[in-house]
Amino acid sequence: MSTAIDTPAATTEEVTAQGKAKAKRGETLTGWAFAAPFAVLFVLFLVIPALYGLYLSFTGETLTGAGSGLVGFSNYADALRDPDMWKSLGNTVWFTALSTIPLIVLSLALALLVNLGLPGRWLWRLSFFLPYLLASTVVVMFWSWMYNPKLGLINGVLEQFGAGPVAWLQDPKVAMFSVVITTLWWTIGFNFLLYLAALQNIPEQQFEAAALDGAGKWRQLFSIVIPQLAPTTALLVTLQILASLKVFDQIYMLTNGGPAGTTRSIVQYIYESGFTGYRFGYSSAISYLFFALIVLVSLAQYKLINRRSAA
Amino acid sequence: MSTYTLSRGISRGMKQTHKPGENPWSVSRMAALLVLAVLAVTWLVPFAWAVLTSLKSEADAGASQITLNPPDGLSFEAYRKVLSAGDIPSWAWNSLITSVAITFITVATSALAGYAFSRVNFKGKRLLYAAIIAAIIIPPQLLIVPLFRQMLAFNLVDTYWGIILPQAFAPAMVLILKRFFDQIPVELEDAARVDGAGRLRVFWSVVLPLSRPILAAVAIFVFIGAWNNFLWPFIVTTDAHLMTLPVGLQTVKSAYGLQYAQNMASAILAALPLVLVFLFFQRQIIKGIATTGFGGQ
Numbered sequence: 001m002s003t004a005i006d007t008p009a010a011t012t013e014e015v016t017a018q019g020k021a022k023a024k025r026g027e028t029l030t031g032w033a034f035a036a037p038f039a040v041l042f043v044l045f046l047v048i049p050a051l052y053g054l055y056l057s058f059t060g061e062t063l064t065g066a067g068s069g070l071v072g073f074s075n076y077a078d079a080l081r082d083p084d085m086w087k088s089l090g091n092t093v094w095f096t097a098l099s100t101i102p103l104i105v106l107s108l109a110l111a112l113l114v115n116l117g118l119p120g121r122w123l124w125r126l127s128f129f130l131p132y133l134l135a136s137t138v139v140v141m142f143w144s145w146m147y148n149p150k151l152g153l154i155n156g157v158l159e160q161f162g163a164g165p166v167a168w169l170q171d172p173k174v175a176m177f178s179v180v181i182t183t184l185w186w187t188i189g190f191n192f193l194l195y196l197a198a199l200q201n202i203p204e205q206q207f208e209a210a211a212l213d214g215a216g217k218w219r220q221l222f223s224i225v226i227p228q229l230a231p232t233t234a235l236l237v238t239l240q241i242l243a244s245l246k247v248f249d250q251i252y253m254l255t256n257g258g259p260a261g262t263t264r265s266i267v268q269y270i271y272e273s274g275f276t277g278y279r280f281g282y283s284s285a286i287s288y289l290f291f292a293l294i295v296l297v298s299l300a301q302y303k304l305i306n307r308r309s310a311a
Numbered sequence: 312m313s314t315y316t317l318s319r320g321i322s323r324g325m326k327q328t329h330k331p332g333e334n335p336w337s338v339s340r341m342a343a344l345l346v347l348a349v350l351a352v353t354w355l356v357p358f359a360w361a362v363l364t365s366l367k368s369e370a371d372a373g374a375s376q377i378t379l380n381p382p383d384g385l386s387f388e389a390y391r392k393v394l395s396a397g398d399i400p401s402w403a404w405n406s407l408i409t410s411v412a413i414t415f416i417t418v419a420t421s422a423l424a425g426y427a428f429s430r431v432n433f434k435g436k437r438l439l440y441a442a443i444i445a446a447i448i449i450p451p452q453l454l455i456v457p458l459f460r461q462m463l464a465f466n467l468v469d470t471y472w473g474i475i476l477p478q479a480f481a482p483a484m485v486l487i488l489k490r491f492f493d494q495i496p497v498e499l500e501d502a503a504r505v506d507g508a509g510r511l512r513v514f515w516s517v518v519l520p521l522s523r524p525i526l527a528a529v530a531i532f533v534f535i536g537a538w539n540n541f542l543w544p545f546i547v548t549t550d551a552h553l554m555t556l557p558v559g560l561q562t563v564k565s566a567y568g569l570q571y572a573q574n575m576a577s578a579i580l581a582a583l584p585l586v587l588v589f590l591f592f593q594r595q596i597i598k599g600i601a602t603t604g605f606g607g608q
Contacts, residue, residue: 024432030510031433038424039439041416041480045458046446053457113347118340122593127351129597130358133585135539135557141578142357145364145571153360156377185357190600197601217339246450249541253561267452274456275546287453298448 057285063278075285085286087261088269089293091176095251095265096244098180103240104233107188111195112225125196132189136249143182144169144254169255172262179251179263186250187243191236198232199225234305241297245290266290365389365575372571389576398551399580402559409474409544409555410537416479417533418526425488426514430500443482451477455546462547473547474555478537484529487602491525492518528599531592538585556581 032039060071079085114124131139146153147168155165168178202225210220248267251257257264257272270290274283363379364372368388371381393399427433428440458477459468467473495518503513519526544555551562563577589596 027431028433031427031431034427035424038420038480045477049454049457049461113343116343118344124347124351127354133589134582136541137557137560138578138582142361146357193600246452280456283456291453
């Protein structure tokens, strides 16, 4: 193309080609001018830290810089032998399993109830959605108070019924369930709202046709509503699993991972190895192991959803 | 019948699943109403209990019985103490400044980049697009260590910019806006371009005005996320004067120790701004979350 530009005796065709090349360069310039502000932030605060983290995971980097330098895969090998890492990972998976199912089933039930068109709709919507707007710190302050062993409302009510006090956050057998209840209360509004929006998109005619065929309400629920919501459900399950795997805030502040590490999540372990243990290399290696898990989960879900929509 | 029209009026335009001929007072509907009421009350209890506690005296709040009617009566004493002695006003200010900046930069950069992806054929477009899609899967939580060291190197630890910059872009929002711009007919822009308007001019005076609702939705979503974000501001601030509300409150939680009324008053004060915003803009927020909630999916 450049030779054509330099040739003085250019034919008409070549002139148009020149014009096109120029326009193309102009487009590239314009495109990058528009994308640049985003691209700069994206590279500086996502691409570079991601690559830097990968590099760190192969070093013995600590706060003092002692023992730095490349150490190969030894951080990864250490992590895979670290019982605390496995325990945190197990807690995270357990939390994900415990929280995802009620967060999907209960949010669907709430959306179906609210969608019945009962009076006071805005009040129901407000009640279930409001907690989602709260910062994790506020949620934790509310619930630490609810769960307070001596002064908390829950134990106070239990006492009225003669039930013994429960150490909601201190009993290793109970703490994880308490964390899940708080999470359910806090985040269900998001799923609820998306289900409600999806319910309102189901065409009215389908219900009319079903009613003509003599299908009752329950029948309609299982043969029309739930199948129609399948894409929403698939997406919510995906989002929910990924969100739950990353849990940190509410656990860190409610129990600080205790009692005896029974609620410590993998993100908390990454945080602790990095910022209280100052083992930057090690912390980065666990981050990348965990990232590999997230990629695997995402791929598995992608496959599952695609197979279902293909069928 | 009257409740039907009433509820229909409240929810303006939202579809009702029961038909006009149906009895709105049927037993099954009453049962559903009861279940809904019980659940809604359950959901509101933690709020109500926190509000009640915040209005009690410290002595009553720390008393071991549940009292709805405390001996010392109810007052705003705890709020007064928290507001006059604590750092809450300055934390709220920090939260406001950083969240507004994050929202503004994110919306601006996402709209510009989304427009480039939708309309301009530039070299490297596909590579950048692929990178953005890949990035959506990376949880920001995993980058805290390298990002913190980077901020140390940039001298941005304990600064507003240190809080703002790593949160001021959102790959998912770029995709949402690109998809929205894709639906705007190109002819609208062509007309302006024939008149000699440049790309930026077309973007500003043709595309942006058509995109107001989605831009508002993105802005609301980003603002809520920024206002409530805990982990990153927690990591990048150590100076109490620079903390955002969620981070600052976390320190109060331990400092106040047994002062339950003041503890709850702080929590309520921190919750109030977003709750008020929600009450005023309920419809827009709900619509915004419904349209942007799925992120890049």
